[in-house]
Amino acid sequence: MNMRQWLIGAAAAAAAAAMGVAAAGLAAGGPAANAPAPPAQAATARDPAAPAAAPAPEGEKPRTPEGKPAMRIYIHTDMEGVAAVDSMDMIDRAGKRYRECCEHLMADLNAAVDGAFAGGAAHVTVLDSHGGGNNFILELLDKRAENDTRPNKKWWGVLDDSYQGTFFIGAHAMAGTQNAFLDHTQSSLSWHDYSINGRRMGELAQWAVVAGNWGVPMLMVSGDEAACAEARAFFKPVETAAVKRAVGRNRAELVDPKEARERIRQAARRAMALVGKGRPLTPSKPMEIILRYNRSDYCDGTADKPGMERLDARTVRWVTGDPLCILP
Structure with missing residues (x-):
């Protein structure tokens, strides 16, 4: 049985577990056939039979069918840190x-989704964010998860203050990190x-600052040892x-895929216990952002944008009080 067959079976099993049927966990599979990139896919992978949070009156946060506050998790994904x-x-x-x-991305993501639900999540939304999206294979996505199909150029999709936490699956370390x-x-x-208020940051912290706009804390991260x-x-x-x-920048020693997914599943399950304890990343405002490029010509286009101050041939600076404006 190849990895694709395993994943389809795992997604179906996870949906069955949500309805009270015993199901097997995800298993790792072998390499897949060389196939073309998956096409853009719309809609959601949510199972209509799965329990959903009750609609909330305007101004109130969602609740479970039993009337309890619904624990909602938003999962952001990348690919460099995938098992x-x-x-x-x-x-x-x-x-x-x-x-x-x-x-492999879908296997990691499904492990996180499964762990979140095992830890008490009532709703999980997932965002395909590597390279602008179109990396998800939706037929392999756990059917309990909602796929965020809103344009994600600036990352946040449907994220808002109704979520109690965010996960980052497949993360990599910031530029300039040794052995990452x-x-x-x-x-x-x-x-x-790249820095905010003098502190160097990468995509992990950038995403957390965006999520912090709605008071949503980072609760769980998977990736290589440097990203963690x-x-x-x-x-x-x-x-x-x-x-x-990582062994240098371009090679990595891998954890067995089955073990890696179990690590992700258990970390996601444990992360649900952090709901209400995690702290959003909220730099003091206004935020001073400094971005240094590798070459002066890369800097040219950004320097011409309104509000940008060019510090030298390769560096721009801007000041903002809006966490949604931390990218140029």
């Missing part, structure tokens, strides 16, 4: 192993360094699941 991914070729849409990478697999911040080609260490430096408390260890 079983150990080369840039796997992440490249034109690469021969890209489809396999997408399947494919470390970068936004663009490994053009971005060199970065998460623990920024977020307290937080659960992490390390699924590989």
